[in-house]
Amino acid sequence: SQTIHQWPATLVQPVGSPLSLECTVEGTSNPNLYWYRQAAGRGLQLLFYSVGIGQISSEVPQNLSASRPQDRQFILSSKKLLLSDSGFYLCAWTRGGDEETQYFGPGTRLLVL
Amino acid sequence: AQKVTQAQTEISVVEKEDVTLDCVYETRDTTYYLFWYKQPPSGELVFLIRRNSFDEQNEISGRYSWNFQKSTSSFNFTITASQVVDSAVYFCALSEETSYDKVIFGPGTSLSVIP
Numbered sequence: 001s002q003t004i005h006q007w008p009a010t011l012v013q014p015v016g017s018p019l020s021l022e023c024t025v026e027g028t029s030n031p032n033l034y035w036y037r038q039a040a041g042r043g044l045q046l047l048f049y050s051v052g053i054g055q056i057s058s059e060v061p062q063n064l065s066a067s068r069p070q071d072r073q074f075i076l077s078s079k080k081l082l083l084s085d086s087g088f089y090l091c092a093w094t095r096g097g098d099e100e101t102q103y104f105g106p107g108t109r110l111l112v113l
Numbered sequence: 114a115q116k117v118t119q120a121q122t123e124i125s126v127v128e129k130e131d132v133t134l135d136c137v138y139e140t141r142d143t144t145y146y147l148f149w150y151k152q153p154p155s156g157e158l159v160f161l162i163r164r165n166s167f168d169e170q171n172e173i174s175g176r177y178s179w180n181f182q183k184s185t186s187s188f189n190f191t192i193t194a195s196q197v198v199d200s201a202v203y204f205c206a207l208s209e210e211t212s213y214d215k216v217i218f219g220p221g222t223s224l225s226v227i228p
Contacts, residue, residue, distance in 0.1 A: 032214060042220075043204070043218055043219070043220040043221050044204065044218045044221075046215065049214060049215065051214060057214075088156055090156075090157075090158065092158075100146055100208040100214075100216060101146075101148065101160060101163050102148075102160070102206075102216055103160060104150075104157055104158040104159075104160075105157070106155075106156065106157045107156045107157060109156070
């Protein structure tokens with residue numbers, strides 16, 4: 001069976017500090033991977049998605065970036081966090097192709113102070 | 114233009130009542146998929162159902178049922194005999210044939226079931 005992991009689960013960071021959130025998927029190969037952000041009480045905002053190693057599509061221009069160094073690893077980064085980066089970050093995967101059901105990880109709660 | 118509309122921002126019901134969550138979508142594709150997800154207070158989104166555009170048959174799973182009507186572009190979700198554990202935010206979502214790589218989520222409906 002497939003599982004998706006995210007860490008850390010929670011993070012409190014000062015403004016201007018760097019960020020690295022990690023997402024890994026087990027039990028599948030060549031998945032499509034996604035990063036979403038959910039502000040408090042709001043909907044899901046797609047940030048990045050990747051259909052393969054080194055392939056990143058950005059949906060929203062901002063101070064965040066994503067990388068996919070390995071097939072089942074997806075990393076969300078920032079060099080300098082802003083207050084507005086606070087939120088709940090969710091990673092998701094699909095099998096790719098026509099299999100578009102997204103399965104989500106447990107999420108990371110980020111608070112920027 | 115918003116492609117997935119969930120007009121109900123918040124709903125409160127008393128336990129054991131039935132409740133219907135509305136979802137209206139917009140697409141020009143003839144082939145597409147619709148989804149419902151549940152987000153309990155813990156935060157993780159839980160996949161509930163996927164329905165493709167060629168299958169308008171309604172589905173029932175325990176206390177959950179889904180009513181898909183292409184004529185009105187709606188994919189409504191009904192919980193029968195609601196329970197406190199049903200309290201969550203529910204998201205409707207759309208995946209279009211022309212962009213299967215991306216799923217479009219609605220804004221969500223927050224359901225509170227009061228004991």
